[in-house]
Amino acid sequence: MDMQQELEARFADRAAAGRRLAARLEYLRDQRPVILGLPRGGVPIAYEVARALQAPLDVIVVRKLGVPWLPELAMGAIGEGGSRVVDRGLLQHERITDDLLAEVEQRESAELLRRAQTYRAGRDPVSIEGRTVVVIDDGIATGATARAASLVVKQRGAARVVLATPVLPPELIGALGRVADELVWLCAPEPMVAVGNWYEDFEQLTDAEVVDLLARADETR
Structure with missing residues (x-):
């Protein structure tokens, strides 16, 4: 990607x-999707998508279960x-062991x-059972959190999971496309280096x- 292309992509x-x-996801409007933002950075992006599609907004809170001696390695x-x-x-x-897994799981x-509880401030979670769910982050670097969120949303009963982000590295497109039912992105620069570089x-x-x-999204629903 040359300098001009990089500037245009930011x-x-x-x-x-x-x-x-939101403009890229407009085709989902008739499916009445639920929009879930990964906190914190994914929420302002999800807010704009939810507002444009007139869809309910919520957070998708996931916690990685890291291997105790290799915490960046997710065992679940x-x-x-x-x-x-x-x-x-x-x-x-x-x-x-099962005991060690249980210990990490209890802590997380x-x-x-x-x-x-902090993010919802007393509001109930939005039901996603049987719905098309759009999981949004502000950028994907390793794919671990996005992958976990997609799998968790499927476990919670979503009929279809769309993983969407403004920017991700091209080498993750294939793998993430196999986890979610659909993957949507705006740019996949090579090299990406860091998500923050594109803002x-x-x-x-x-x-x-x-x-x-x-709260603002809830008021306008």
Whole structure:
């Protein structure tokens, strides 16, 4: 990608990226989708998509279950409602006992519950049973969180999962396309380097900002 192409591919901020992504997802309007943003960065993008498609907005809170001695290596993931995915092959390879897995899961479950309660501020989760669900993040780097979120949403009963993001590395397109029913992106630069490189404004969001966006979306439903 040359310098001119790179400049054209960049987004002013997450809201601008969300509006562009919404235009790409307009074909889903008649399917009455549910829009789920990965907190924190995916929520302002999901907010714009939900507003454009007149769809309900919620967060998708997932916690990776990291191997204790290799925390970046995911042996599974958990989501709300008891949803859980585990890589049995990795457990066997790393000789992880059921007790150790349970210990990690218990710790991450507490944090998952805390975050979900913080973001929703007393609101009930949006039902996704039998619905087309669009899972949104502000960018995908390794694909671990996006993959976990897609699997968790399927476990929670979604009829169809669309994984959408403004930017991702091209080498992940095939793998993520096999996890979600559909993968939608705006640009797949080579090299990508880092998600933040593709935004002019990539300020970190606070929990309060996520809560505000969800509240605003709820008011307009």
